[in-house]
Each structure stands twice: as structure tokens, then as C-alpha cells.
Amino acid sequence: MIDNGRPIFLQIAERIESDIIDGTLAEESQVPSTNEFAAFYRINPATAAKGVNRLVDDKILYKQRGIGMFVSTGARTVLMQRRREEFFDQYVQPLAREARKLGIEPDELADMIRQGEHAIQGGTQ
Secondary structure (H helix, E strand, O other), X not given: OOOOOOOHHHHHHHHHHHHHHOXXXXXXXXXXXXXXXXXXXXXXXXXXXXXXXXXXXXXXXXEEOOOEEEEOOOHHHHHHHHHHHHHHHHHHHHHHHHHHHOOOOHHHHHHHHHHHHHHHHOOOO
């Protein structure tokens, strides 16, 4: 799971975020410890802590002294909004620019997106 092309602490933070978004980690549930992450990924505990602390700084996780780290209430909503904004910047704007270059009208583009979604649901993609 570790991609050597990107900082490991970021990948750990993103993994936790994805687990929160897909419901694997529910709000107010306990997150594995930095030592557990370090053992699982065979990395230095300080690297795992850097990823976890990044989420603490963003108020996605909070620490309970002597107990561990927990998912904050509202974390999923915050992460979903953040990822939607990133999706718009990374995918929708470039898609719309390219469509404009090719003379694809917005309604035609919307139809193409629906066809793509239908193909994915039908398992043909």
C-alpha cells in the first residue's frame, strides 16, 4: 500500500481520512495507535505520528490523554467537503476546459458523464 513516490506520513493521513469517509472509522471511534501503524507498515513510529498529528492539527482526530486518538464528531462532513473541493479542482475544471477546446457543449458533456457512470454500474468499464 505504501507508494514510495510520496511521503509516507501523508499516505497514512490519507488512509485514515479514507477510512473515515467510507465509514470504516466512525466518528468518536478509536484510531489505531501510531505504534500499530508503524508495526503494520514497518515504518518508524515518528513517521506514523507525523501523519496522525497532521489530522489532529486539522481537528479530524483528537487525543484523549492516556487512552488514544479518536475521530472527531463532524470529521466525515469536513473531509467530504474538502475532497469535493479537491475533486472539482483536480478533475472537473480540467474536464470542462478540455471539453470547451473540443467544442463539447455542457449538456453533451453531462450526457457523456452519465454514460460513463452507466458503463461503470454495468461493469463494462
